[in-house]
Amino acid sequence: MGAVLLMRNIRIIVEYDGTCYHGWQRQPNGITIQQVLEEAAGRIVNRPVKIVGSGRTDAGVHALNQVAHFQTESTLPACNLLRGINSLMPADIVIKDLADAEEGFHARYDARSKIYLYYLHNELIRSPLFDRYSWHVSGRLDVDRMRKAAEYLRGTHDFSSFCAAGGDVIDHVRKVFGISLCRRAHGLISFLIEADGFLRYMVRNIVGTLVDAGSGKINPEDVRDILASQNRTAAGITAPPRGLFLKEVKY
Amino acid sequence: MGAVLLMRNIRIIVEYDGTCYHGWQRQPNGITIQQVLEEAAGRIVNRPVKIVGSGRTDAGVHALNQVAHFQTESTLPACNLLRGINSLMPADIVIKDLADAEEGFHARYDARSKIYLYYLHNELIRSPLFDRYSWHVSGRLDVDRMRKAAEYLRGTHDFSSFCAAGGDVIDHVRKVFGISLCRRAHGLISFLIEADGFLRYMVRNIVGTLVDAGSGKINPEDVRDILASQNRTAAGITAPPRGLFLKEVKY
Numbered sequence: 001m002g003a004v005l006l007m008r009n010i011r012i013i014v015e016y017d018g019t020c021y022h023g024w025q026r027q028p029n030g031i032t033i034q035q036v037l038e039e040a041a042g043r044i045v046n047r048p049v050k051i052v053g054s055g056r057t058d059a060g061v062h063a064l065n066q067v068a069h070f071q072t073e074s075t076l077p078a079c080n081l082l083r084g085i086n087s088l089m090p091a092d093i094v095i096k097d098l099a100d101a102e103e104g105f106h107a108r109y110d111a112r113s114k115i116y117l118y119y120l121h122n123e124l125i126r127s128p129l130f131d132r133y134s135w136h137v138s139g140r141l142d143v144d145r146m147r148k149a150a151e152y153l154r155g156t157h158d159f160s161s162f163c164a165a166g167g168d169v170i171d172h173v174r175k176v177f178g179i180s181l182c183r184r185a186h187g188l189i190s191f192l193i194e195a196d197g198f199l200r201y202m203v204r205n206i207v208g209t210l211v212d213a214g215s216g217k218i219n220p221e222d223v224r225d226i227l228a229s230q231n232r233t234a235a236g237i238t239a240p241p242r243g244l245f246l247k248e249v250k251y
Numbered sequence: 252m253g254a255v256l257l258m259r260n261i262r263i264i265v266e267y268d269g270t271c272y273h274g275w276q277r278q279p280n281g282i283t284i285q286q287v288l289e290e291a292a293g294r295i296v297n298r299p300v301k302i303v304g305s306g307r308t309d310a311g312v313h314a315l316n317q318v319a320h321f322q323t324e325s326t327l328p329a330c331n332l333l334r335g336i337n338s339l340m341p342a343d344i345v346i347k348d349l350a351d352a353e354e355g356f357h358a359r360y361d362a363r364s365k366i367y368l369y370y371l372h373n374e375l376i377r378s379p380l381f382d383r384y385s386w387h388v389s390g391r392l393d394v395d396r397m398r399k400a401a402e403y404l405r406g407t408h409d410f411s412s413f414c415a416a417g418g419d420v421i422d423h424v425r426k427v428f429g430i431s432l433c434r435r436a437h438g439l440i441s442f443l444i445e446a447d448g449f450l451r452y453m454v455r456n457i458v459g460t461l462v463d464a465g466s467g468k469i470n471p472e473d474v475r476d477i478l479a480s481q482n483r484t485a486a487g488i489t490a491p492p493r494g495l496f497l498k499e500v501k502y
Contacts, residue, residue, distance in 0.1 A: 017379040062380060092379045128268040128343045129313060129496075132383070245380075 005073040010081065011101035012037075012051075014066040017092040018241070019132060023059045024066070033057075033093060037068070040088035044081060045074035054107045054114065054249040058201070060241030062133070064117070065096070067249040069107045107249075113177060115194045115248040116203045118239065120211070123187035134188065135207075135243040141214035143181050143189060148220035149213035150179040152227060153206060160230040162206050163199035164238075172199060172230075181210075192247070201238050208236035258322050261332065262352035263288075263302075265317040268343040269492065270383060274310045275317070284308075284344060288319070291339035295332060296325035305358045305365065305500040309452070311492030313384070315368070316347070318500040320358040358500075364428060366445045366499040367454045369490065371462070374438035385439065386458070386494040392465030394432050394440060399471035400464035401430040403478060404457060411481040413457050414450035415489075423450060423481075432461075443498070452489050459487035 014037065022030030026038070034051055041049040053068040074081065082098040089095070119134035121127055126136040153176050160172040177194040184190055191207060209226065212218045218226075218236075226234045265288065273281030277289075285302055292300040304319040325332065333349040340346070370385035372378055377387040404427050411423040428445040435441055442458060460477065463469045469477075469487075477485045 015379050017382070064380070086376075091382050094377055094379050096376050125337075125347050126345055128266050128345050129315070129384070131268070131342050133380070 005075075007071050007073055009069060009071055009101045009103055009105055010078070011067065011069050011099055011105060011107070012095050013097040014063060014068060015094050015096050016063050016066070017132075018057060018060050018062045020092060021059065023061065024053050024055075024057045024063075030059075033063075033066075034068075036090065036093055037085070037095075038070075040085045041070060041072075041081075043088060044084040045072045045076070047072065047074075052107050054111045054246075055198070057244075057246050058204075058241055061244045061246070063246040065248050066246050067107050067111070067251075069101060069105055105251075110251050111197075111249050113194050113196050113250045114198060114246065115192060115250075116198070117245040117247040118191040118193075118203060118207050119243045119245075120189040120191065120207070121187055122189050127186075130186070130188070132242060133245075135240050137211055137215075139215050141189065141211065142216070143183055143214065145216075145220050146189075146210045146214040147181050149210050149218075149223045150181065150206075152221070152223040153179060157227055158230055159199055159202055159227070161226050161232055161235045162202045162209070163232065164201040164205075165232055167200050169199060174199065174202070203244060204239040204241065205232075205235050205237075207239035207243070210236075211239070212236040258324055260320060260322055260352045260354055260356055261329070262318065262320050262350055262356060262358070263346050264348040265314060265319060266345050266347050267314050267317065268383075269308060269311050269313045271343060272310065274312065275304050275306075275308045275314075281310075284314075284317075285319075287341065287344055288336070288346075289321075291336045292321060292323075292332075294339060295335040296323045296327070298323065298325075303358050305362045305497075306449070308495075308497050309455075309492055312495045312497070314497040316499050317497050318358050318362070318502075320352060320356055361502050362448075362500050364445050364447050364501045365449060365497065366443060366501070367449070368496040368498040369442040369444075369454060369458050370494045370496075371440040371442065371458070372438055373440050378437075381437070381439070383493060384496075386491050388462055388466075390466050392440065392462065393467070394434055394465065396467075396471050397440075397461045397465040398432050400461050400469075400474045401432065401457075403472070403474040404430060408478055409481055410450055410453055410478070412477050412483055412486045413453045413460070414483065415452040415456075416483055418451050420450060425450065425453070454495060455490040455492065456483075456486050456488075458490035458494070461487075462490070463487040 024033045026034045051070045121130045121134040121136045156175040175196045180192045275284045277285045302321045372381045372385040372387045407426040426447045431443045
């Protein structure tokens, strides 16, 4: 006669350096963040664990606060679960917070918006010390022009022009709540974008296009036409993943 | 009849991420920054090149502005030398500046002082994104106590207590011009130290000892006795290399 075990719903906040991973989502051809977390959690609770993230991050993309949830019958206190799983984490992944969530909490379905951060390193000479976490663009960028270009993306639009080809997502309409660009110390430019959801490569395609506006290759108002064309080839290149961080998920 | 070739003296400023190197100095058992630079410069000027740094940095230690010099009969303009050598550099090393120096300029003998920077990450939970460039200390550190402890190191002292055992340097007297500690965003503490020279592991042994003062393991005034003992075992542990950066060399 076993005791009646309550199913708990656990919410975790995860930070990771994505350099060495094939992204968040489990896949057959390489190691992923989700897999590392699931295997560690499974060892601690002695049962297979399925971890659901707020969304995927691509290969090489980092996260400051990825949110995920998993269900378990374990009776271990939250702080022991946290310590136990973290004791099995490699140096480039850590659970920053772990707590019991409401029964119905779902990391993906309940997310209202996400904020991504992108770092550009805009100096003539590249920097080995920023290399892992930024995209080096040596030509001087005009941040005001990039801001003007970004303004056309604010609001509800069909973002097909900024979406990777060949995905299985049909609805390309997303709402961008805000974009901000800021010159920082040491030649860094930070780019923040908040939206109700993101298509595959959407942030990186936007960054690539804004760099074209900042370098003078296109005019800021061209972004309006790029958006209207609903054609991926109209926009700029895909910025590399190294500069991209999932910063926050809002519920 | 060859033309008379002038020997030029070239000064370079180098930035590197030392994570994957066995330090600055050439050695038989692993790849070093000096070796990578010498091989690349040698290919560009078509002659073996000997590069003299301002001093060694240990395995895993980084540099923002390491200074070095080399002599060459090459007639390539400085900007071409810079571009040429940098085109052969891996992602974790770059020459930030290259210029003709005075005939007698010597990167090591002429250095008047050096500034090292050390980052501590002082939050309960470690951070994968700071891991490469800081030492994680989870217990809360009292920066005021660390500052008080550091005051005893300012000035001219015999630093035997903070010097790695077994070195071939006999004179352990160095002059510390200044030390500053600062709480930064995201749980970081920066530590800056300027001195006329540094013994092997001196910065890292000082940081290890100041962390003991900040955690309460020793009292700030104990540093006076540690210094006076001229005994390495009196001081704290050697802080890991990952948090250490050679920031500036003054001439």
